[in-house]
Amino acid sequence: MRYDSITEAIGNTPLVRIAPDVHGLRHIDLYAKLEMLNPFGSLKDRAAWNMARPGLHDAQRSGATVVELSSGNTAKALALIAGMHGLPFKSVTNRMRIPEIKDLLLLLGAEIEELPGQSECLDPTDTDDPLTLFHQRLSRPGGAHLHTDQYFNDLNTEAHATGTGPEIIADLDGRAPDWLIACVGTAGSSTGTARTLREHDPSRPVSVVGLVGEKSDFIPGIRTIDEVQEVGIFDPGTYDAIESVSADEAIDGMLTLLRRCGMLAGPTGGAAYHGAVRHLTAVDAELAERRARGAAAERGTAVFIVCDRVESYLGYLRQRRPELLGRPPAKNSAASVTEAEIRGASVVEVAEAQKWIAEQRPLVVDLRGPFAYAALHIEGSVNIVDELFEELVRGGLPFGRRQPVLLACPVGEKSARYAALLTRMGHPDVRSLAGGIIAWRDAGAPLVRD
Numbered sequence: 001m002r003y004d005s006i007t008e009a010i011g012n013t014p015l016v017r018i019a020p021d022v023h024g025l026r027h028i029d030l031y032a033k034l035e036m037l038n039p040f041g042s043l044k045d046r047a048a049w050n051m052a053r054p055g056l057h058d059a060q061r062s063g064a065t066v067v068e069l070s071s072g073n074t075a076k077a078l079a080l081i082a083g084m085h086g087l088p089f090k091s092v093t094n095r096m097r098i099p100e101i102k103d104l105l106l107l108l109g110a111e112i113e114e115l116p117g118q119s120e121c122l123d124p125t126d127t128d129d130p131l132t133l134f135h136q137r138l139s140r141p142g143g144a145h146l147h148t149d150q151y152f153n154d155l156n157t158e159a160h161a162t163g164t165g166p167e168i169i170a171d172l173d174g175r176a177p178d179w180l181i182a183c184v185g186t187a188g189s190s191t192g193t194a195r196t197l198r199e200h201d202p203s204r205p206v207s208v209v210g211l212v213g214e215k216s217d218f219i220p221g222i223r224t225i226d227e228v229q230e231v232g233i234f235d236p237g238t239y240d241a242i243e244s245v246s247a248d249e250a251i252d253g254m255l256t257l258l259r260r261c262g263m264l265a266g267p268t269g270g271a272a273y274h275g276a277v278r279h280l281t282a283v284d285a286e287l288a289e290r291r292a293r294g295a296a297a298e299r300g301t302a303v304f305i306v307c308d309r310v311e312s313y314l315g316y317l318r319q320r321r322p323e324l325l326g327r328p329p330a331k332n333s334a335a336s337v338t339e340a341e342i343r344g345a346s347v348v349e350v351a352e353a354q355k356w357i358a359e360q361r362p363l364v365v366d367l368r369g370p371f372a373y374a375a376l377h378i379e380g381s382v383n384i385v386d387e388l389f390e391e392l393v394r395g396g397l398p399f400g401r402r403q404p405v406l407l408a409c410p411v412g413e414k415s416a417r418y419a420a421l422l423t424r425m426g427h428p429d430v431r432s433l434a435g436g437i438i439a440w441r442d443a444g445a446p447l448v449r450d
Helices: 044-062 073-084 099-107 130-138 154-171 188-200 247-261 267-292 311-320 339-344 350-360 370-375 386-394 413-424 436-442
Strands: 015-018 028-034 065-068 089-093 111-114 145-147 179-183 207-213 241-245 300-306 346-348 363-366 405-408 430-433
Touching: 015 154, 028 154, 028 267, 044 073, 044 145, 044 154, 044 188, 065 073, 073 089, 073 099, 099 111, 099 311, 154 188, 179 188, 179 267, 188 207, 188 300, 207 267, 241 267, 247 267, 247 311, 267 300, 267 311, 339 413, 346 350, 346 413, 350 405, 350 430, 350 436, 386 413, 405 413, 405 436, 413 430, 430 436
Parallel strands: 028 300, 065 089, 065 145, 089 111, 179 207, 179 300, 207 241, 346 430, 363 405, 405 430
Antiparallel strands: 015 028
16 A cells, blocks of 8 residues: 555554454454554544644644643644644643653654643633633634644544444444444544444444443543543443443453454553453343344444554553563552452541541642642642552551541542552551542632642
């Protein structure tokens, strides 16, 4: 194949069947849509090109800067596209959580601006959040920026409605699959693909399963169920089911794709595979039962989306599962905490926490990013970002046992997990702030700003 531009290579990614002896499904054919084979390495190549392309000519004429609120694959694709057209690119985020992506963006000549967002995901309703205010400013007409606006731009969805969906149908000999399983980030890929698959043959329903991360976990590229509600493209009506996947489940699924299927998939692809097999196992059993009764049961077809490649996430894997890279297993890992331990952790409501702080003066540890902490925090608290806090805990209790500790995070899930871990390690008085800093703010409790 010969192309005049690398952007012509975007799309037409393979649809590859997963062998039944890998996934164990006997009555459902499972296929992987390998979006990681787009030229810039992810499914975001489609959306980035579709969103940027209409404005590139005017941007070149005016010398505008391409800007996106992204710290991941969308930023990477846009940085490459902007560079091809002689334009600068700026990535705006409140936290760069994957060091390899940050290094690659810098290598591509991108400018990275970290603003003090108060949450891990843009919340357009929070008009006090600097990240939200910046987003609103970018969205005004007549600015000196080409703002692609992946969270609210319909061209994000359209890229998959006109590309990913039709490709799946063509590769399945003109039929839509019975199931589409996709992880939900900006929701563009699942929304656009689902729309096309359902419109192809309304007489054959397509069941769409959206996968989100567990509340206290971090899987690159996937929102939690709370975060995804803040994305403008997200419509819960798109999905027949929304199910959560843990980071360890995502990594286990990734290992299967790597070691059994020869697919260099990242954790998001692993989450999609794990969620697909888990959801379809019960369906597969129902099909087997129907056949055993002599009832008609067509063989099913399911497609899951492999979003990107593994190489950018070696640091993430080194932190989460060091044994996979030949290092000793992590000691005192938050990932090892069970749901039962989390339920047993000491959690205090805002009023009780205020009284405890006033009377006992516990050490208040804010686990959010430094910019969110700088924007608003509990007076007297110390800021230890959750990744750094986990490193400290792996070496043993970071505080003396006589020091009472109150942990706070954005919404209370991560702090509860760490409270459970420290309790297991022998700390007698560590508590988690129920609802996190957001609950504290909503209750009208005082916050200070640096």
